[in-house]
Amino acid sequence: MRWTWFHRLASPPYLYALAARLTPWFAWPAALLILGGLYAGLVLAPPDYQQGEGFRIIYVHVPSAWMSLMVYVTMGVAAAVGLIWRMKIAHAVAASCAPIGASFTVVALVTGALYGKPMWGTWWEWDPRLTSELILLFLYLGFMGLRAGFDDTQRADRSGALLAIVGMVNVPIIHYSVIWWNSLHQAPSVMRFGKPAMPPAMLVPLLVLLLGFTLFFAAVLLVRVRAEILQRERATRWIGETLRA
Amino acid sequence: MSAFLDMGGYAAFVWPAYLVTLAVLVLNIIWARKSLARALQAARRRTAAAGEDS
Amino acid sequence: MTGAGMPAGATAALATGASSPENVERAPVFDAARLALSRDLTLAFRKRGQLIQPLAFFALVTMLFPLAVSPELSRLRAIAPGVLWVAALLASLLALEFLFRDDAYDGTLEQYALSGQSLTWLLFAKTVAHWLLTGLPLALMAPFAAMALGVSAAAVPGIVLVMVVGTVALSLIGAIGAALTLGMKRSGALLALLTxxxxxxxxxxxxxxxxxxxxxSSFGAPLELLAALAVLAVTLAPLAAAAAVRISLE
Incomplete structure (x- = not known):
């Protein structure tokens, strides 16, 4: 009895209806939190004593970087579930994650460059975080490219899932080797994020935005998953029944 | 207000960063809704065709 | 994977189990892997032209740098490690396309998967053969390329050792990418993006x-980390490659 919820989630008609019902519950809080967080970050938070108003870029940079990683982990977990339990819906979730994650990785890179110019004096610095972010973008592109290379959905699902799992195992290895590499070649980065010393007036907007972006991801993911389900289940009867109802 | 827009001299960096982020947030919404609309349209067309056959 | 790493008697006993496709006594897994290895080596030596390609590519890429940067040996010496490794990375990438392609076309991989032998071990054997034919020659050629870039002969043993360990890891990581893109047309750029x-x-x-x-100076610390990566690749990459090949055969 305890596992029935899991089996129900694996049923496309149930998940389709559930996703449609849940979307607004994520979308509206996400909108409120993001708008409120941005306002607080731009207006209410005090300027940093060293970086002045320029530090306000972290309110968009850090949540984007958080999204890029969190979405990748979500994608990897969904892919693993799909591969291990042969659950088609999980593959639909993994496939829906990739474009969202890739887009926020691009935002993290662009805002990182915009933050770097006034702080370091260059648009691009081979900082370990930015370098890892760039590698993450290539991992997303590889996943999307591999999926796009197959016409057969099942082959795309399973090969892509394997790649996502291999990528997830490798992300920490890559990240730590990049940190090791960086520590050899240059002084520690001037960029300091998430310092515990951050005063609450600065920290709270950041936390609000992190939560808002996470809920935003959930809402967008639910919409994309519905599209994926419709496409994958196009040969089934329940779609016609749902649409007529 | 102009002091706010000036961002302590960092306007050229702060505002583009926020704009890019907002643009991608909005684009994600548009892309997701578009793909759902396209899938719905295709499904409707298919069910309509199936309805005529029977 | 049935029988992987088990003694011969256990494997033979497993072969008569209900899970096996046919009730024949199977060769022990190491014999099967050794046969796969020697088969690949024999086939490769019949097509020697293909063997030389990655090596020629490696030499060519190394040659580009003096032409593009400067002929001064002092400057070339400074960039030599990067040049050698980028060239080795690209050369081993180029060679990856040959790893499974022919065997996928003529159905050998499918036979391997259906043989009842551990596909993981058979693919590991294939990857070892691939490394013997591309990675090892690259490592042996690297000192000549290095000396052309102004590196002193005293560094040769170190360069060979590091290259040997590194190319093992590169071949194994590459095997995952090659297995994932099996049966795909125009997989070259994607293989690079994945690998x-x-x-x-x-x-x-x-x-x-x-x-x-x-x-x-002493290069023990990075070499140990490199060796750890190679060991990790030896243990995990054949499993992933076998899973990818199975997916491609479904």
């Missing part, structure tokens, strides 16, 4: 160890 990000740690530690070797 290169995963190979970056090898590049980082390999280039650093080579740099220290060229400078005449």
């Amino acid at each position: 290169l990000p995963l190979s970056l740690p090898v590049l980082i530690y390999g280039a650093r160890a080579t740099e220290l070797a060229i400078g005449g």
Whole structure:
């Protein structure tokens, strides 16, 4: 009895209806939190004593970087579930994650460059975080490219899932080797994020935005998953029944 | 207000960063809704065709 | 994978079990892997032209740098580790397309998967053969390329050692990418996109160890990290490659 919820989630008609019902519950809080967080970050938070108003870029940079990683982990977990339990819906979730994650990785890179110019004096610095972010973008592109290379959905699902799992195992290895590499070649980065010393007036907007972006991801993911389900289940009867109802 | 827009001299960096982020947030919404609309349209067309056959 | 790493008697006993496709006594897994290895080597030596391609590519890429940067040996020596490793990375990438392609076309891989032998071990044997034919020759050629870039002969043993360990990891990581893109037309650019990000740690530690070797200092620490990567690749990559091949055959 305890596992029935899991089996129900694996049923496309149930998940389709559930996703449609849940979307607004994520979308509206996400909108409120993001708008409120941005306002607080731009207006209410005090300027940093060293970086002045320029530090306000972290309110968009850090949540984007958080999204890029969190979405990748979500994608990897969904892919693993799909591969291990042969659950088609999980593959639909993994496939829906990739474009969202890739887009926020691009935002993290662009805002990182915009933050770097006034702080370091260059648009691009081979900082370990930015370098890892760039590698993450290539991992997303590889996943999307591999999926796009197959016409057969099942082959795309399973090969892509394997790649996502291999990528997830490798992300920490890559990240730590990049940190090791960086520590050899240059002084520690001037960029300091998430310092515990951050005063609450600065920290709270950041936390609000992190939560808002996470809920935003959930809402967008639910919409994309519905599209994926419709496409994958196009040969089934329940779609016609749902649409007529 | 102009002091706010000036961002302590960092306007050229702060505002583009926020704009890019907002643009991608909005684009994600548009892309997701578009793909759902396209899938719905295709499904409707298919069910309509199936309805005529029977 | 049935029978992997088990003694011969256990494997034979497993072969008569209900899970096996037919009730024949199977060869022990190491014999099967050795046969697969020698088959690949024999086939490769019949087509020698293909063997030389990655090596020629490696030499060519190395030659580009003096022409593009400067003929001064002092400047070339400074960039030699990076040049050697980027060239080795690209050359091994180029060779990856040959790893499974012919066997996928003529159905050998399918036979391997259906043989009842551990596909993991058979693919590991194939990857070892691939490394013997491309990675090892690259490692042996690297000192000549290094000396052309102004590196002193004293650094040769270190360079070979680091290259040997690094190319093992590169071949195994590449095997995953090659297995994932099986049966795909025009997989070249995608193979690079899949394989290169995963190979970056090898590049980082390999280039650093080579740099220290060229400078005449101790390169133990990066070499140990490189060896750890190679061991990790030996244990995990054949499993992933076997899973990818099975997916492609479904």
